[in-house]
Amino acid sequence: MARFSCEGLDEVVREMDRLASRSGEVATAMLQAGAEQVKAAWRNSAEAHGHRDTGDLIESIGFARDPVDVSGVKAIDIYPQGKNSHGQRNAEVAFILHYGTSKLKGSHWIDDADRACDATVVPAMTDIWRRYLATGQMPHVTLTPNHPSGKNGGGIKTKKT
Numbered sequence: 001m002a003r004f005s006c007e008g009l010d011e012v013v014r015e016m017d018r019l020a021s022r023s024g025e026v027a028t029a030m031l032q033a034g035a036e037q038v039k040a041a042w043r044n045s046a047e048a049h050g051h052r053d054t055g056d057l058i059e060s061i062g063f064a065r066d067p068v069d070v071s072g073v074k075a076i077d078i079y080p081q082g083k084n085s086h087g088q089r090n091a092e093v094a095f096i097l098h099y100g101t102s103k104l105k106g107s108h109w110i111d112d113a114d115r116a117c118d119a120t121v122v123p124a125m126t127d128i129w130r131r132y133l134a135t136g137q138m139p140h141v142t143l144t145p146n147h148p149s150g151k152n153g154g155g156i157k158t159k160k161t
Helices: 009-021 023-048 056-060 090-099 109-116 118-135
Strands: 061-063 068-070 073-075 078-080
Touching: 023 056, 023 061, 023 073, 023 078, 023 109, 023 118, 056 061, 056 090, 078 090, 090 109, 109 118
Parallel strands: none
Antiparallel strands: 061 078, 068 073
16 A cells, blocks of 8 residues: 655645735735836826826825725725815816816826836736745835825825815
């Protein structure tokens, strides 16, 4: 009769448990790395389409640092935050510039941004995962401030009224 014996399997199981226990942190870091890529693409696209008047729109494009849970799935929403210097919501301005109105042709700048970041988002997220698997340590994700001046510390830009 054949006999199967394996030594060291307990160590492998413990290591797998340890890696799994930190999967939420790694997923957050991966989402943040991907969100940085999308944010940069949105800003570049808005600039390329000439959507700079006061700069409020471009500077307000950002995301909350921590993902939200949407029906059991972690997600980070990236969009223009806060209001511009005229008191208009930056997200509304972005919507109008993207889709247009009866008097303004939409530029579809967000579609262009999303296409532009297709090649960078997955590699940025994969890099976080690979570094975690290689070292067992949480990789550091460098998050840029949502507002270039850094005055909001990188979180959601809000304006007190």
